[in-house]
Amino acid sequence: MNKLTIFLREKYLVITPILLIISIAQLEQYSQLTTSGTFGAALRLSIPILLAGLGGLFSERTGIVNIGLEGMMIMGTWFTAWGGVLYGPWYGILFGLAGGALFGLIHAVATVSFQVDHIVSGVAINILAVGAGRFFNILAFDDYEYASSTASPIVEGEIGRITLPFISGGEINGSPTSNILGSLEEQNIILLSDIAGLLYGVTSNISYFSIISLLMIPGSIYLLWRTPLGLQMRSVGEFPSGSESLGVNVYLMKYTGVIISGALAGLAGAYLVLEGPSVYLEGQTNGRGFIGLASLLFGNYRPFGIFLGAGLFGFADALQLRSEESIHGLLIVIFLFMFILTARNIYQRNIRSGVLSGLVGLAFFVWFNNSTTIPIQFVYFTPHLTTLIVLSFASQKFRMPKSVGKPYKKGELS
Amino acid sequence: MNLRYRLISLSAPILALSLSVLLTSLILTAIGKDPIETFVLMYDYGTTGKSLVSVFNRFIPLYISAIAVAVGFKMGLFNIGVEGQYLLSALLAAAIGASFSVSRPLHILLIMLIATAISSVWGAIAGYLKVSRGIHEVISTIMLNYIGTGIIAYLLGQVFNDEDAANLIPQTTPLPETGQIPSLNNLLNIENLPSLHGFLPIAIFLGLLYYFLIWKTTLGYNLRITGQNPTAAKFSGVDPKRLTMLAMVISGGFAGLVGMGPLLSYHHQYSIDFPAGIGFAGIGVALLGRNHPVGMAFGAILFAFLERSSQILDLRDVPKEIETMMSAFILLIVVVFYEVIRRYIVTQQIKEASRQVDD
Numbered sequence: 001m002n003k004l005t006i007f008l009r010e011k012y013l014v015i016t017p018i019l020l021i022i023s024i025a026q027l028e029q030y031s032q033l034t035t036s037g038t039f040g041a042a043l044r045l046s047i048p049i050l051l052a053g054l055g056g057l058f059s060e061r062t063g064i065v066n067i068g069l070e071g072m073m074i075m076g077t078w079f080t081a082w083g084g085v086l087y088g089p090w091y092g093i094l095f096g097l098a099g100g101a102l103f104g105l106i107h108a109v110a111t112v113s114f115q116v117d118h119i120v121s122g123v124a125i126n127i128l129a130v131g132a133g134r135f136f137n138i139l140a141f142d143d144y145e146y147a148s149s150t151a152s153p154i155v156e157g158e159i160g161r162i163t164l165p166f167i168s169g170g171e172i173n174g175s176p177t178s179n180i181l182g183s184l185e186e187q188n189i190i191l192l193s194d195i196a197g198l199l200y201g202v203t204s205n206i207s208y209f210s211i212i213s214l215l216m217i218p219g220s221i222y223l224l225w226r227t228p229l230g231l232q233m234r235s236v237g238e239f240p241s242g243s244e245s246l247g248v249n250v251y252l253m254k255y256t257g258v259i260i261s262g263a264l265a266g267l268a269g270a271y272l273v274l275e276g277p278s279v280y281l282e283g284q285t286n287g288r289g290f291i292g293l294a295s296l297l298f299g300n301y302r303p304f305g306i307f308l309g310a311g312l313f314g315f316a317d318a319l320q321l322r323s324e325e326s327i328h329g330l331l332i333v334i335f336l337f338m339f340i341l342t343a344r345n346i347y348q349r350n351i352r353s354g355v356l357s358g359l360v361g362l363a364f365f366v367w368f369n370n371s372t373t374i375p376i377q378f379v380y381f382t383p384h385l386t387t388l389i390v391l392s393f394a395s396q397k398f399r400m401p402k403s404v405g406k407p408y409k410k411g412e413l414s
Numbered sequence: 415m416n417l418r419y420r421l422i423s424l425s426a427p428i429l430a431l432s433l434s435v436l437l438t439s440l441i442l443t444a445i446g447k448d449p450i451e452t453f454v455l456m457y458d459y460g461t462t463g464k465s466l467v468s469v470f471n472r473f474i475p476l477y478i479s480a481i482a483v484a485v486g487f488k489m490g491l492f493n494i495g496v497e498g499q500y501l502l503s504a505l506l507a508a509a510i511g512a513s514f515s516v517s518r519p520l521h522i523l524l525i526m527l528i529a530t531a532i533s534s535v536w537g538a539i540a541g542y543l544k545v546s547r548g549i550h551e552v553i554s555t556i557m558l559n560y561i562g563t564g565i566i567a568y569l570l571g572q573v574f575n576d577e578d579a580a581n582l583i584p585q586t587t588p589l590p591e592t593g594q595i596p597s598l599n600n601l602l603n604i605e606n607l608p609s610l611h612g613f614l615p616i617a618i619f620l621g622l623l624y625y626f627l628i629w630k631t632t633l634g635y636n637l638r639i640t641g642q643n644p645t646a647a648k649f650s651g652v653d654p655k656r657l658t659m660l661a662m663v664i665s666g667g668f669a670g671l672v673g674m675g676p677l678l679s680y681h682h683q684y685s686i687d688f689p690a691g692i693g694f695a696g697i698g699v700a701l702l703g704r705n706h707p708v709g710m711a712f713g714a715i716l717f718a719f720l721e722r723s724s725q726i727l728d729l730r731d732v733p734k735e736i737e738t739m740m741s742a743f744i745l746l747i748v749v750v751f752y753e754v755i756r757r758y759i760v761t762q763q764i765k766e767a768s769r770q771v772d773d
Contacts, residue, residue, distance in 0.1 A: 067552055106746070114750045115757070119492055119552060123697055124746045131738030138733040139445060149735070290556045297553075377568035384560040391554075392547040409757075 046314020052292025076269020100266015460723025479696025497693025537666020
């Protein structure tokens with residue numbers, strides 16, 4: 001079997017819904033689903049999830065479960081706002097990175113040096129972060145005019161943006177170039193225009209921060225799979241006693257992994273602030289740290305898989321910004337997807353799952369038929385629901401690092 | 415000898431508390447406030463009669479929330495979803511409870527039953543996802559919290575909103591008299607103070623029920639051994655899947671009662687003012703109290719006291735969020751100390767055993 005079929009087989013969970021959405025989007029009233037605007041927003045919203053997922057990757061590859069990603073992300077948002085208000089957005093990014101890393105360090109001290117249960121420590125960190133964010137915010141911005149206990153003042157200044165020249169109409173030396181993708185999108189050709197919309201959305205008006213974030217994918221691959229340090233880090237997550245016997249400093253590797261993890265989560269927080277409202281807001285992360293963790297599971301502990309998962313969840317998130325009518329069209333997408341899953345399950349003699357997915361599909365069809373819009377309150381949890389649904393169909397086949405979540409004490413056989 | 419270890423174990427929360435006080439003092443000094451003055455202020459305000467009643471009222475849901483979390487913890491299951499479970503069930507129980515009227519004890523009982531049932535079902539979803547789909551309960555319960563919040567916002571705004579009320583905020587129809595628990599003030603002869611919620615005896619009863627369930631029943635035994643050694647438990651005939659489902663259902667059931675204290679004895683209706691965040695606070699209480707009914711009672715009192723006594727601080731120009739920091743410090747430090755002391759005791763026991771063998 002060639003690589004393409006293997007890829008399609010493994011990732012049909014992402015590909016089928018995308019194809020379904022594209023076909024639905026051919027209808028006039030749902031056309032908003034695949035415009036470049038939607039895809040641009042999807043990219044923007046998937047990057048924090050991607051960064052959090054990569055953060056989770058570094059931690060879990062060294063054997064430490066990081067439920068505290070959400071808290072580290074919260075610290076990232078606040079520190080970014082602080083650094084940004086004081087010195088401008090680029091310093092904000094550095095501050096966010098450091099704030100996340102600081103909380104990563106706390107998690108590392110608790111789990112690595114003191115062997116506290118990883119989830120317990122993570123939960124405690126999440127609780128600490130919420131309180132700390134609010135407390136710091138009151139302390140730091142007490143004298144500012146447009147700040148409250150739950151919001152910081154606005155970070156002034158912009159991180160630059162770029163549009164790809166020739167293909168998406170970016171400017172070179174101030175003169176405009178051709179916009180091939182943009183014009184293709186306007187032609188409304190089936191499939192081609194949708195794909196052009198996708199490419200145009202992710203190549204036009206992209207901030208440098210997005211590009212830096214996307215570079216973290218090859219960066220992580222290089223660091224974890226192509227350097228001696230990465231090999232040592234991964235070995236620690238698989239079989240720490242063995243690594244120890246070969247002279248690897250297990251504690252140091254775990255510390256490195258968890259601190260990088262915190263830094264990436266902090267970066268995710270920075271992205272949320274700077275590419276979002278430019279202020280720190282309480283509750284801004286909205287569970288994205290956990291969704292990042294879900295994308296890590298979905299991506300089977302591999303950077304590209306995480307990217308795919310983050311893209312999917314980001315797309316679900318982006319739909320919040322679209323018209324309610326378009327979102328209503330998603331119900332039919334879910335129905336068709338469930339229908340396909342049912343067929344697949346029955347084909348594989350997996351009757352129980354088949355009946356279940358069939359019933360869920362039927363419920364969505366009934367809902368679609370008896371309504372014209374989705375209540376706005378439901379749209380708000382689309383990414384969370386998507387996460388649950390996707391995980392429940394994607395799980396089972398994980399290959400997680402062998403000793404992930406197990407406490408390790410030097411000199412004790414694990 | 416056993417007593418010695420118990421005493422050493424007890425030192426962990428005390429050490430953690432002192433260290434947190436120290437850390438908090440450092441922060442207070444750093445922001446230019448006198449720590450001793452601040453703590454004295456908090457103590458004085460927290461121990462007024464009015465405050466004490468409020469502490470006990472706060473204790474009720476906090477303690478039940480801790481119990482709900484502890485049921486899962488006992489078998490190594492992290493029910494982070496108590497928050498969503500209690501809010502959703504409180505809303506539905508408030509809405510359904512207001513729609514009928516029967517005599518008093520029965521009405522109250524029915525409302526509690528509805529809340530328990532709904533909360534159990536909501537918790538069971540996470541259990542099912544874990545058992546049959548292998549999704550870690552932390553992720554599923556967190557996602558269910560967000561989904562629950564959305565559903566609550568929808569139901570409160572569109573379905574159950576009491577439009578007759580002059581009030582502008584969305585709220586359910588108030589419960590009739592028969593669905594309200596009277597305060598304890600008359601019974602205990604407390605005068606000139608705010609009402610002490612009548613749910614307090616039920617909370618204490620739930621603590622006893624929890625003790626009985628975990629330490630005196632087969633189910634509790636299975637939960638405990640699964641928590642300590644899943645492999646051994648499996649070989650002794652425990653079905654881990656069935657047990658996970660049961661634990662989530664029971665944990666969810668307790669969670670359903672978290673909202674009943676505030677609902678039945680004070681708010682009498684669900685609105686956006688309904689106290690939130692108790693589910694997350696309960697995790698801290700369960701960790702601090704080491705899942706023991708008495709320990710959690712102390713933990714709940716402590717956190718309730720800190721929360722109440724910090725209310726005075728804003729008036730004295732100290733951010734009252736220092737309390738959130740302090741609780742989080744206590745939590746983080748106490749889990750570290752528990753682990754350190756657990757390891758110390760294990761080493762001591764090994765040494766002792768080897769000494770006995772040598773003799």
